[in-house]
Amino acid sequence: VKVEGISINKTSAAPEDEEKEEEISPAERSLLQKIIRKGLVENKNDVKVQCKDPNSPLYSVKSFEALNLKPELLKGVYAMGFNSPSKIQETALPTLLADPPQNMIAQSQSGTGKTAAFVLAMLSRVDPNKNYPQVLCLSPTYELAIQTGEVASKMAQYCPEIKIRLAVRGEEVSRGTILTDHIIIGTPGKVQDWGMKLRFFDLSKISVFVLDEADVMIATQGHQDQSFRIHKCLPRTCQMMFFSATYEQDVMEFAEAIVSNPVIIRLKREEESLDNIKQYYVMCNSAEEKYAAISNIYGVVTIGQAMIFCHTRKTASWLSEKMSKDGHAVAILTSDLTVEQRIAVLDRFRDGLEKVLITTNVLSRGIDVEQVTIVVNFDLPIDHLTRKADCETYLHRIGRTGRFGKAGLAINLVDGDNSLNLLRQIEQHFGRKIQLLDASDVDEIE
Numbered sequence: 001v002k003v004e005g006i007s008i009n010k011t012s013a014a015p016e017d018e019e020k021e022e023e024i025s026p027a028e029r030s031l032l033q034k035i036i037r038k039g040l041v042e043n044k045n046d047v048k049v050q051c052k053d054p055n056s057p058l059y060s061v062k063s064f065e066a067l068n069l070k071p072e073l074l075k076g077v078y079a080m081g082f083n084s085p086s087k088i089q090e091t092a093l094p095t096l097l098a099d100p101p102q103n104m105i106a107q108s109q110s111g112t113g114k115t116a117a118f119v120l121a122m123l124s125r126v127d128p129n130k131n132y133p134q135v136l137c138l139s140p141t142y143e144l145a146i147q148t149g150e151v152a153s154k155m156a157q158y159c160p161e162i163k164i165r166l167a168v169r170g171e172e173v174s175r176g177t178i179l180t181d182h183i184i185i186g187t188p189g190k191v192q193d194w195g196m197k198l199r200f201f202d203l204s205k206i207s208v209f210v211l212d213e214a215d216v217m218i219a220t221q222g223h224q225d226q227s228f229r230i231h232k233c234l235p236r237t238c239q240m241m242f243f244s245a246t247y248e249q250d251v252m253e254f255a256e257a258i259v260s261n262p263v264i265i266r267l268k269r270e271e272e273s274l275d276n277i278k279q280y281y282v283m284c285n286s287a288e289e290k291y292a293a294i295s296n297i298y299g300v301v302t303i304g305q306a307m308i309f310c311h312t313r314k315t316a317s318w319l320s321e322k323m324s325k326d327g328h329a330v331a332i333l334t335s336d337l338t339v340e341q342r343i344a345v346l347d348r349f350r351d352g353l354e355k356v357l358i359t360t361n362v363l364s365r366g367i368d369v370e371q372v373t374i375v376v377n378f379d380l381p382i383d384h385l386t387r388k389a390d391c392e393t394y395l396h397r398i399g400r401t402g403r404f405g406k407a408g409l410a411i412n413l414v415d416g417d418n419s420l421n422l423l424r425q426i427e428q429h430f431g432r433k434i435q436l437l438d439a440s441d442v443d444e445i446e
């Protein structure tokens with residue numbers, strides 16, 4: 001089975017590991033995390049509120065009803081399958097919807113419900129009787145803006161009077177147009193063009209300004225300046241909402257420079273752990289033997305869905321080609337695919353069309369996909385500088401945050417002393433034994 005639009009290297013010999021996997025940009029990583037995840041990331045930590053304004057009425061809600069939303073909007077929320085607010089939403093929504101409006105800076109990891117929270121706030125702040133842009137949302141990339149736009153359209157499905165416009169590449173408006181849409185979701189460059197240069201809308205009439213993925217925004221060249229410039233044209237009374245998946249100093253400095261007197265809320269990431277994960281290793285002598293091991297355990301692996309991590313793109317392509325030739329439905333995701341191809345691969349995998357996803361470190365973080373029950377390390381993660389085991393990456397690949405009732409399974413393929421050594425380092429680091437598995441006797445796997 002071949003994944004559409006993806007060419008696979010025509011190498012038949014087992015590749016050597018000389019090629020390093022490239023890093024992908026924070027924007028791409030963030031996008032891939034969004035695509036591959038089906039639902040909320042649960043988090044048992046408490047939301048920390050740091051409030052600058054002692055008079056602000058802070059409370060949290062346990063239901064969407066308690067927010068006094070327009071009935072059509074509430075209907076839209078339920079139609080998306082949201083029964084109750086996520087942790088971050090419980091605390092963020094009352095503040096985002098409060099009158100008088102309050103500024104907010106919110107930080108929590110990807111998948112905790114930030115987008116849904118600010119989209120709901122954006123929609124409920126719109127006055128559909130006023131036919132001009134009132135809400136502006138900046139996203140760092142084209143693809144992330146599209147994602148947000150899709151969430152907004154879905155949530156507003158029973159509010160046909162609310163008009164949403166994307167300001168991203170490819171969207172053209174003829175000169176002299178005055179936009180009548182209520183909400184604009186776009187990238188900083190295009191929004192600057194439309195709002196400041198071409199004056200398709202009046203930035204001084206914006207009453208809600210959302211900055212999504214602030215950390216990614218900062219990491220994207222030029223976006224910080226553009227956001228500052230746009231921000232300068234907004235009225236002083238404009239409500240500012242600022243969201244970030246990470247909490248680093250530069251992000252917070254940027255946030256506090258833009259958002260005055262904010263309520264700051266924060267949900268700490270839940271630590272991943274190896275509890276509940278059965279870890280095995282298989283002794284092999286070559287890439288070919290690793291391949292044989294995978295073939296032997298294939299039946300077990302595809303009871304659920306599996307991810308196989310390789311050290312390099314070359315190994316990933318080689319493995320994918322071999323497995324495909326053997327008639328297995330596998331998907332491959334590496335950093336040389338276009339963004340569209342990556343989205344397509346992850347969409348298919350998320351929907352279960354392929355049971356196996358072969359990848360490199362492109363996906364080692366944020367792969368907390370519920371349906372992935374088995375992780376295979378075709379190559380053990382290694383730190384390029386120290387040549388020691390990369391235990392952090394191992395944990396990101398294998399670890400879970402304890403929310404799954406199901407036990408996970410990790411299978412490490414070891415070839416030779418070097419990789420056995422890495423395995424021992426990992427065992428020692430986590431203080432957990434990794435069991436030897438005879439791949440020809442898969443009944444051993446419980």
Ligand code: ADP
Pocket residue numbers: 034037038039040041081082083084085086089108109110111112113114115116117
């Ligand atoms: P973030 O912006 O923090 O990455 P999202 O808002 O994209 O998080 O939410 C992550 C996933 O959880 C999405 O699939 C979204 O549809 C879903 N989701 C968001 N809020 C809720 C909720 N209250 N109940 C159930 N699912 C939710």
